[in-house]
Amino acid sequence: MNILVCIKQVPGSNKVDVDAKTGVLKRDGVESKMNPYDLFALETAFRIRENRGGKVTVLTMGPPQAEAVIREAFMMGADDGALISDRKFGGADVLATSYTISQAIRKLGSFDLILCGKQTTDGDTAQVGPEVAEYLDIPHVANVLRIVELKEDALILDMDMPHTVEMVEVLYPCLLTVEKDIFMPRLPSYRRKLETSAWPVKTLTFADFEDQDVMKYGLNGSPTQVERIFPPAVNAQREMLRGEAEELAAEVSTKLVHLKLI
Amino acid sequence: EEERATVDKSQWKGICVYVDHVDGEIHPVTMELLGKARELADQVNFPVHALFIGSQVTDSAAELLHYGADKVYCYDDPALKDFRIEPYAAAFEDYIRKVQPSSILVGATTVGRSLAPRMAARFRTGLTADCTVLEIKENTDLVQIRPAFGGNIMAQIKTPHTRPQLATVRYKVMNALPRKAEASGEVIVCTVPQEKMVSRIKVLEVRPKEKETSISDAETIIAVGRGVKGEKDMAMVEELADLLGAQIAGTRPLVESGWLDTRRQIGLSGRTVKPKLIITLGISGSVQFAAGMKSSDYIFAVNCDEKASIFDIAHYGIVGDLYEVLPELIRRIKMEKEA
Ligand SMILES: Cc1cc2nc3c(=O)[nH]c(=O)nc-3n(C[C@H](O)[C@H](O)[C@H](O)COP(=O)(O)OP(=O)(O)OC[C@H]3O[C@@H](n4cnc5c(N)ncnc54)[C@H](O)[C@@H]3O)c2cc1C
Ligand SMILES: Cc1cc2nc3c(=O)[nH]c(=O)nc-3n(C[C@H](O)[C@H](O)[C@H](O)COP(=O)(O)OP(=O)(O)OC[C@H]3O[C@@H](n4cnc5c(N)ncnc54)[C@H](O)[C@@H]3O)c2cc1C
Numbered sequence: 001m002n003i004l005v006c007i008k009q010v011p012g013s014n015k016v017d018v019d020a021k022t023g024v025l026k027r028d029g030v031e032s033k034m035n036p037y038d039l040f041a042l043e044t045a046f047r048i049r050e051n052r053g054g055k056v057t058v059l060t061m062g063p064p065q066a067e068a069v070i071r072e073a074f075m076m077g078a079d080d081g082a083l084i085s086d087r088k089f090g091g092a093d094v095l096a097t098s099y100t101i102s103q104a105i106r107k108l109g110s111f112d113l114i115l116c117g118k119q120t121t122d123g124d125t126a127q128v129g130p131e132v133a134e135y136l137d138i139p140h141v142a143n144v145l146r147i148v149e150l151k152e153d154a155l156i157l158d159m160d161m162p163h164t165v166e167m168v169e170v171l172y173p174c175l176l177t178v179e180k181d182i183f184m185p186r187l188p189s190y191r192r193k194l195e196t197s198a199w200p201v202k203t204l205t206f207a208d209f210e211d212q213d214v215m216k217y218g219l220n221g222s223p224t225q226v227e228r229i230f231p232p233a234v235n236a237q238r239e240m241l242r243g244e245a246e247e248l249a250a251e252v253s254t255k256l257v258h259l260k261l262i
Numbered sequence: 263e264e265e266r267a268t269v270d271k272s273q274w275k276g277i278c279v280y281v282d283h284v285d286g287e288i289h290p291v292t293m294e295l296l297g298k299a300r301e302l303a304d305q306v307n308f309p310v311h312a313l314f315i316g317s318q319v320t321d322s323a324a325e326l327l328h329y330g331a332d333k334v335y336c337y338d339d340p341a342l343k344d345f346r347i348e349p350y351a352a353a354f355e356d357y358i359r360k361v362q363p364s365s366i367l368v369g370a371t372t373v374g375r376s377l378a379p380r381m382a383a384r385f386r387t388g389l390t391a392d393c394t395v396l397e398i399k400e401n402t403d404l405v406q407i408r409p410a411f412g413g414n415i416m417a418q419i420k421t422p423h424t425r426p427q428l429a430t431v432r433y434k435v436m437n438a439l440p441r442k443a444e445a446s447g448e449v450i451v452c453t454v455p456q457e458k459m460v461s462r463i464k465v466l467e468v469r470p471k472e473k474e475t476s477i478s479d480a481e482t483i484i485a486v487g488r489g490v491k492g493e494k495d496m497a498m499v500e501e502l503a504d505l506l507g508a509q510i511a512g513t514r515p516l517v518e519s520g521w522l523d524t525r526r527q528i529g530l531s532g533r534t535v536k537p538k539l540i541i542t543l544g545i546s547g548s549v550q551f552a553a554g555m556k557s558s559d560y561i562f563a564v565n566c567d568e569k570a571s572i573f574d575i576a577h578y579g580i581v582g583d584l585y586e587v588l589p590e591l592i593r594r595i596k597m598e599k600e601a
Contacts, residue, residue, distance in 0.1 A: 014411040015549075025415070094389060095382060124410045125391035127379040134383035139347055139462045142376045156466065161372045162433075164284060166344070167467040174462070180531075220266065223388035223424040229417045232409065232549075240579040248582050249590030252562060253598050255578060259560060261482070261539045262506065262598055 001054030003045045004111040006101060006132070007038040007073060009066040010122045023228050034069045037117030039185035044147070044178050045115050046077050046186070051150055055079045057108065061089065061101055067201050074196035075188030082108060086205040091219035094123070098131030099216055103209040105136060113155070114175040118143065129177040140175040141168060146182065266423055271364070271402055274425035277303045278311040278363040280354075280378075281326065281334075282371050284468075285343075286319045291369035293329045293438035295431060299367055300330035300439060302398045311335060311363060315353045317343035320451060327445035329438060334449045335361065341459035344468065345373050351380045352458035358385060360452075363426050364402050370430040382428050388421035389428040394435055394557075404429065412530050413553035434478065434536035435557060476533070477526055482508035483537045485528055485555070488515050489544015489565065489584055496521060498588055499543065505595050511535065513551050529554035543584045547572025564588075 012031035019026055045056045058073040060066050061084040070081035084104045092100060105111065114136075116129035126142075133140035141159055148167060149156040159166045160179060206217065214220060241251050256262045277299040282289040292312070299310045312331040314323050316338065323334040337353040354377060358366075366381070368374040370392055382389035394416075395407035404427045406419045421427040477483060484503045490496065496510075503510050510526065517527040528535055530550040540558045545551060547563070547570055555561070556575045563576035564584045573579040580587060 011411075014414050016411050016414055018415055094379070095386065098379075098383060122411055124412065125389075126375055127382070127389055127391060130376050130379035131383040134351075134380045140376065141347075141463065143372045159372065161284065161468075162289060164468050164470050166465055167469075168346075169464045169466055171462040215266070223386065223421050224390060224419050225422060227405075227418045227420055229410075229415050232413065232416055238573065238576055238579055240573065240581060242581045245582055245586035245590045248580050248587050249594045252578070252580060252587075252591055253594040255562075256539070256595070257598055259539075261560065262595060 001048065001052045001113065002109070002111045003048060003054060003056045004105060004108070004114045005038070005041050005045045005056060005058050005073070005078070006114065006116045006128070007042065007058050007060050007069050008035045008117075008120050009033070009060060009062050009069045010035045010120055014121050018229055018231055023230065025229060032065065032068065034072055035117055035120045035122075037119055037121070037180055040178050040180050040182050041115040041117045042073060042076060042078070043183040043185040044176075045113075047183055048113070048147070048150060054112075057081060057111075059084065059101065059104060059108070061085070061092075061097060061104070070201045071196070072188055074199060075192045076186055077192065082202040082204055084204045088206045088214060089218045091222060092217065093222035093224040094125055094127045094131055095223055096217055096219075096221035098128050099135055099221060101128070102132050102135035103211055104204045105132070106210060107204060107208055110173070112172040114138075114173070116175065116177045118177055118179055126177070129175055133175040136173075136175070138173050138175055139170055140177070141170055142177045144176045144178045144182065268423040269425050271425060274362045274364040274402075276309045276311050276361065276363045278313055278357075278361075278366045278426075279331070280366065280368040280374060281312050281314040282369040282374055283314075283316060283319070284345075286316055286322050288322065288325070289369060289371060289433070290438070291371065291431070291433040292326070294433070294436040295367045295369060296326065296330040297439040298396055298431070298436040302365070302396065302404075305398050306400065306402055308364065308402075309333060311361065313337075313354065313357050313366075315342055315350055317341075320449065323449045324445060327447045327449070328441045328443075332447040334447070336449055336451050337454065338451060339453065339459065341456070344465035346461040346463045346465065347376060347380065348461045348463070349459045350377055351384070353452075353454050354381055355384055356452065356454045358426060365398075365404055365427045365429070367396070368428065368430045370432045374430055378428050378430050385424070385426065387424040387426060387428060388419075389430070390419045390421070391430050393429045393431050396429060396431070396436075403427070409553065413549045432534055434534055477509050477511045477528070477535055478533050480509035480511075480535065481538050482506050483511050483528075483535055483540045483555075483558075484508045485511045485513070485540055485542045485545060486516055486522075487513040487542065487545030487551075490516070493519075493521050495585075498592070502541075502588065502592055502595070505592065505599065506539075508539075508541075513545055513548075542572055542576070543588065545572050546570050547575060
């Protein structure tokens with residue numbers, strides 16, 4: 001079984017600041033980590049490998065320092081990994097990111113199963129998985145809660161729907177986005193750290209891809225444009241009530257009656 | 263950035279809402295999106311479309327004409343009974359090719375979050391996730407505002423060169439129009455060839471989730487946080503909730519302590535709620551919590567710390583000790599109800 005897991009490097013905290021003058025995110029000096037939701041995808045891959053044998057490859061797209069998440073995945077148990085990095089890929093939105101990832105996957109070989117996290121903690125769109133599946137022309141199942149059974153040619157899964165849980169069977173090759181808590185992720189191991197520290201990490205660049213149309217990558221290949229970013233608004237119309245508990249309670253109940261809430 | 267070609271926007275007309283449903287039962291986010299679509303469409307003289315994909319759905323399709331849709335495009339086929347990505351995407355693609363809508367709004371449900379990105383990639387166009395504000399420019403570009411970084415920042419996004427423009431919106435963010443007594447508009451039945459109805463996915467079983475009284479649908483919520491010191495104090499909270507006919511919900515720490523069921527967690531990693539009234543008791547108002555409740559109609563917050571950030575989003579901030587305020591409030595409300 002050939003399994004690929006897509007992982008992303010994200011800021012260590014999502015408490016970001018916006019530069020009031022330039023309206024740009026202040027990312028300098030912010031620590032990075034692996035997107036926490038991707039840990040669940042990785043763990044799912046390891047469990048499937050334990051059951052069916054095979055190989056787990058990890059793939060990330062980002063600046064050169066994103067190699068760190070590949071190394072971290074090695075320490076947890078990944079067998080192989082590649083970094084997609086090129087200046088031409090900068091400023092990519094979901095569409096360009098997904099297209100770039102799909103080109104890299106085609107370059108790396110063929111996979112029976114591709115796993116993604118549910119979403120990231122920065123861009124937070126939950127769209128990359130399904131778009132990658134579209135470009136690879138394979139089915140996907142999102143919001144996978146549980147793996148029910150691993151068959152020779154298919155997976156049986158529970159998928160989370162608003163009011164129901166659907167059990168579906170999907171043939172390989174396919175892509176899944178897994179819910180958090182599908183399995184408890186393991187910690188990186190020190191022994192694996194020593195074993196893997198000299199492993200090379202392949203870097204894939206624009207030159208490696210079959211599709212050499214620059215207009216499909218990075219900012220050029222991104223149909224969405226972020227016009228501005230700003231901190232969430234605070235409510236200016238609030239009314240503050242202070243005083244003894246008795247007065248406060250009286251005021252609140254009067255307001256509730258007045259607003260027809262009781 | 264190199265010069266990029268822009269589509270002829272005049273060839274793309276109308277605002278479409280994808281009808282989210284299971285077995286023909288329409289998810290209310292659909293009506294909310296129709297309300298928004300109507301408002302946007304009226305500004306640029308566009309029609310509002312609803313796209314209904316399923317099996318035996320044509321009968322319920324007419325209902326959408328009471329909520330602002332001018333045309334309901336209905337793909338009704340036994341092969342579309344359960345949601346499977348390839349046939350649903352094939353029907354969706356067929357609609358886009360034939361009708362060329364300018365914008366498509368999709369509920370951010372499991373199905374919507376699967377289908378919308380598929381369509382965006384297929385048509386190489388933009389998709390903006392979880393929009394909280396949608397406006398439209400004269401040139402028919404959408405102005406899309408969405409939270410990112412877990413609600414810590416907002417981004418304004420546009421899709422200026424391609425069509426259709428796609429956006430997902432969570433449930434309880436937009437407002438539905440009241441149901442019109444009279445239906446206006448038409449239902450258009452469409453078909454796709456059977457060879458496009460094949461799938462590599464088989465739905466084996468659909469089971470209802472444990473019947474829960476979902477906090478997402480509650481009109482009134484009492485939300486508790488770490489200001490509540492002991493599990494026994496929940497009795498007092500329950501008394502208030504009973505008086506107001508409210509559901510009890512809370513912050514993540516309370517769920518982690520086991521005092522509340524996970525399904526009662528409000529916030530980024532919990533549920534989004536939009537009740538008429540929410541009273542928060544001893545909640546600091548972290549961005550992760552606020553992300554799940556800040557569009558409530560009326561927020562009353564009780565907190566002893568004047569600087570608590572819950573007061574930034576509350577309509578009424580009550581600075582006080584909940585252990586003093588709550589018993590008084592219960593007494594008062596009982597009086598009001600007896601009066
Ligand atoms: C404030 C802000 C708002 C944005 N809003 C939008 C928007 O609405 N629409 C849009 O098209 N773009 C948007 N973007 C750009 C978008 O976030 C990036 O293109 C990002 O690279 C991919 O999206 P994501 O982080 O949302 O990933 P998600 O779709 O949330 O990620 C899901 C899974 O895909 C995999 N994955 C995601 N990224 C990578 C990667 N780089 N390498 C390997 N695997 C990966 C992981 O398994 C991950 O768990 C926004 C960016 C910012 C800063
Ligand atoms: C990725 C991520 C996702 C998260 N998702 C969620 C989520 O979905 N939902 C969520 O809730 N949290 C979430 N959190 C946690 C969140 O950051 C906060 O830690 C949490 O919301 C705080 O809960 P709280 O307000 O109950 O507790 P605290 O922050 O400890 O606040 C307690 C408040 O009670 C007040 N208080 C104390 N005693 C009294 C009294 N006697 N009378 C009146 N007031 C009193 C205090 O002044 C204080 O403001 C998430 C965190 C992360 C990192």
